[in-house]
Amino acid sequence: MPKSFELPDVSGAVLGVLGGTGDLGRGLAARFAAAGQQVLLGSRDRERAVAAVDTLPLGDKEKVRGLDNIECARSADVVLVAVPWEGHAALLEECREALDGKVVIDCVNPLGFDERGAFALPVPEGSACLQAQQLLPGSRVVGAFHHVSAVVLLDPEVQSLELDVMVVGDDREATDTVQALASRLPGVRGIYAGRLRSSGQVEALTANLISVNRRHRAHAGIRVTGL
Amino acid sequence: MPKSFELPDVSGAVLGVLGGTGDLGRGLAARFAAAGQQVLLGSRDRERAVAAVDTLPLGDKEKVRGLDNIECARSADVVLVAVPWEGHAALLEECREALDGKVVIDCVNPLGFDERGAFALPVPEGSACLQAQQLLPGSRVVGAFHHVSAVVLLDPEVQSLELDVMVVGDDREATDTVQALASRLPGVRGIYAGRLRSSGQVEALTANLISVNRRHRAHAGIRVTGL
Numbered sequence: 001m002p003k004s005f006e007l008p009d010v011s012g013a014v015l016g017v018l019g020g021t022g023d024l025g026r027g028l029a030a031r032f033a034a035a036g037q038q039v040l041l042g043s044r045d046r047e048r049a050v051a052a053v054d055t056l057p058l059g060d061k062e063k064v065r066g067l068d069n070i071e072c073a074r075s076a077d078v079v080l081v082a083v084p085w086e087g088h089a090a091l092l093e094e095c096r097e098a099l100d101g102k103v104v105i106d107c108v109n110p111l112g113f114d115e116r117g118a119f120a121l122p123v124p125e126g127s128a129c130l131q132a133q134q135l136l137p138g139s140r141v142v143g144a145f146h147h148v149s150a151v152v153l154l155d156p157e158v159q160s161l162e163l164d165v166m167v168v169g170d171d172r173e174a175t176d177t178v179q180a181l182a183s184r185l186p187g188v189r190g191i192y193a194g195r196l197r198s199s200g201q202v203e204a205l206t207a208n209l210i211s212v213n214r215r216h217r218a219h220a221g222i223r224v225t226g227l
Numbered sequence: 228m229p230k231s232f233e234l235p236d237v238s239g240a241v242l243g244v245l246g247g248t249g250d251l252g253r254g255l256a257a258r259f260a261a262a263g264q265q266v267l268l269g270s271r272d273r274e275r276a277v278a279a280v281d282t283l284p285l286g287d288k289e290k291v292r293g294l295d296n297i298e299c300a301r302s303a304d305v306v307l308v309a310v311p312w313e314g315h316a317a318l319l320e321e322c323r324e325a326l327d328g329k330v331v332i333d334c335v336n337p338l339g340f341d342e343r344g345a346f347a348l349p350v351p352e353g354s355a356c357l358q359a360q361q362l363l364p365g366s367r368v369v370g371a372f373h374h375v376s377a378v379v380l381l382d383p384e385v386q387s388l389e390l391d392v393m394v395v396g397d398d399r400e401a402t403d404t405v406q407a408l409a410s411r412l413p414g415v416r417g418i419y420a421g422r423l424r425s426s427g428q429v430e431a432l433t434a435n436l437i438s439v440n441r442r443h444r445a446h447a448g449i450r451v452t453g454l
Contacts, residue, residue, distance in 0.1 A: 119424055152453070163452050166435060194438030197346055202435060204428035208393060209451075211421030216454055223450040224436075225390050226379070227443055 007180035007190075015181070016040040016076025018069050018091060019083030021052040024107065027153025028080060028145060031161075033059030035184045040065050042072025058156040073098035078105065078177060080145070081132065085110045085121070088128055092135045100138040103174045105181075106199075107145035108132075109206040117211055120204035127200035129168065142169035142178045143199040144190065146206055149219035160187030163221030167192050168199045191224050234407035234417075242408070243267040243303025245296050245318060246310030248279040251334065254380025255307060255372065258388075260286030262411045267292050269299025285383040300325035305332065305404060307372070308359065312337045312348070315355055319362045327365040330401045332408075333426075334372035335359075336433040344438055347431035354427035356395065369396035369405045370426040371417065373433055376446035387414030390448030394419050395426045418451050 015032050017025045020041035029039045033056065041064055043049035049066030056064065073079050073095040079102055083091050088108050092099070108128040110121040125131040129143040144167045152158055165182035167190050169175040175192050182190030193202065205222075212220040242259050244252045247268035256266045260283065268291055270276035276293030283291060300306050300322040306329055310318050315335050319326070335355040337348040352358040356370040371394045379385055392409035394417050396402040402419050409417030420429065432449075439447040 116422060120428060149453070168435070191439060192442050193435040195343060198431070198434045198438065201347060201428040201431035204425070205432055207425045208395070208420040208429060211425065212418060212451060212454070215419050218453045220454060221452040223452050224439060225448040225450050226376070226445045227439070227447060 007176055007183060010177055010180040010184070011036060013077040013181070014038045014040060014075065016042055016072040016079040018042045018072060018079060018081050018095065019087070020072070021048050022082060022084065023150035023154060025080070025082035026052060026056060027148070027150045028082060029064055030056040030059040031153050031185050033061070033063040035186070036063070037184065038063055040067050040072045040076050042067055042069040044069060046071075057154055070095055070098050076102070078103045078181065080105045080107060082107055085128065089131060089135060092132055096136055099136055102139055103177050104132060104136060104139045104141050105144050105178055106132045106141055107143070109146055109203045111207055117214055118207040120207050123200070126197070127203050129196050129199035129203070133196055140169070140171045140174035141196065142167060142171070142174050143196065143202060144168070144178050144182060146203050147209055147222050149221065152219045152221075161185055161221070162187040164189045164191050164224045166202050166222065166224070168194050168196060168202055170196050191227070234403055234410060237404055237407040237411070238263060240304040240404075240408070241265045241267060241302065243269055243299040243306040245269045245299060245306060245308050245322065246314070247299070248275050249309060249311065250377035250381060252307070252309035253279060253283060254375070254377045255309060256291055257283040257286040258380050258412050260288070260290040262413070263290070264411065265290055267294050267299045267303050269294050269296040271296060284381055297322055297325050303329070305330045305408065307332045307334060309334055312355065316358060316362060319359055323363055326363055329366055330404050331359060331363060331366045331368050332371050332405055333359045333368055334370070336373055336430045338434055344441055345434040347434050350427070353424070354430050356423050356426035356430070360423055367396070367398045367401035368423065369394060369398070369401050370423065370429060371395070371405050371409060373430050374436055374449050376448065379446045388412055388448070389414040391416045391418050391451045393429050393449065393451070395421050395423060395429055397423050418454070
């Protein structure tokens with residue numbers, strides 16, 4: 001990508017992962033620790049967060065600390081939200097004050113499942129990201145990491161992820177920060193892909209990738225071509 | 228991709244392109260003609276369709292014939308819908324009988340544009356594809372080719388397109404046919420990506436790709452990784 005798109009140095013940023021005991025949260029925590037980032041892994045229950053750190057299949061565990069969600073939100077510089085959709089609104093309301101002024105990365109996919117597979121759930125606010133921005137008016141919400149497979153993240157055999165992370169948001173400094181963070185993972189490019197109003201389809205596309213996975217027994221991701 | 232996903236031979240299928248005088252329609256007609264397919268290029272006005280054939284920047288023009296939309300729909304085996312969103316419903320209603328029993332490939336993106344760029348328009352039926360299936364109950368509607376850039380298609384310097392076409396639909400034989408057609412274009416894989424209920428986000432994602440294009444002065448496409 002051209003020189004004008006140089007991204008900030010985020011190697012010193014402390015990354016918090018809310019809902020860090022789930023597969024996606026653990027996978028992202030492990031990958032960022034492996035990339036040299038300081039990571040705080042948050043859970044409703046501090047004990048469970050501490051225990052989850054020991055289960056990380058890769059990354060330097062010294063780089064990861066388990067905390068309860070609110071302490072995690074308070075102590076991190078940039079905060080990833082990786083809870084199931086069902087717990088999304090309640091968690092954000094609970095952490096509102098602790099997240100004030102921070103870059104909040106929402107990677108939650110509002111999906112339902114039936115015998116035909118996954119499908120996008122309607123969200124009154126338009127998307128998980130838009131719900132987050134509405135619940136956290138003092139935070140800078142950015143959508144990212146929707147299409148990364150937890151299975152791939154947690155597989156220590158996978159050295160390079162070989163996919164792009166679509167980054168959506170309304171605040172340029174915040175999207176630059178998240179692009180830079182994503183790009184720290186081997187084989188990943190963080191690519192700006194529009195404003196929050198265009199976050200719904202990025203989240204919903206995960207249903208399509210799950211259809212690909214079902215047909216091909218794969219863990220599909222996305223690359224943006226032509227850059 | 229594994230052997231069980233072998234696709235049908237569609238080299239003999241006559242492909243119709245409704246709205247074939249627009250950039251996307253001309254681009255697809257030219258690329259399919261270059262790939263050896265017989266193509267019927269349809270327009271509201273037969274004269275304009277015939278004239279458009281002469282403007283194709285690549286592909287054997289002997290393979291392409293200009294017709295009015297209804298004659299195009301009637302004479303083709305598989306029909307691509309490449310009209311602007313504004314004309315989508317009216318065109319399909321007009322061609323309903325001629326499209327009966329056929330595989331109809333909808334590649335229309337319901338997008339609006341303002342000073343901030345492109346955004347997905349709400350569609351009462353859920354998506355252009357779902358609207359098409361509702362208007363054409365006797366046809367087998369498949370969504371595809373949403374993310375291909377007309378500029379790239381029409382550039383004779385581009386030999387290989389280097390992107391994937393996400394194919395969505397409820398009829399396996401129809402989606403197999405469209406995957407096979409897409410895969411005839413050099414550098415393209417047609418990939419099954421879910422049912423029609425998951426077509427809205429595929430269409431809307433084009434707004435995100437337009438954001439990528441604006442930031443990078445690019446013509447972005449999509450590859451599905453992990454297959």
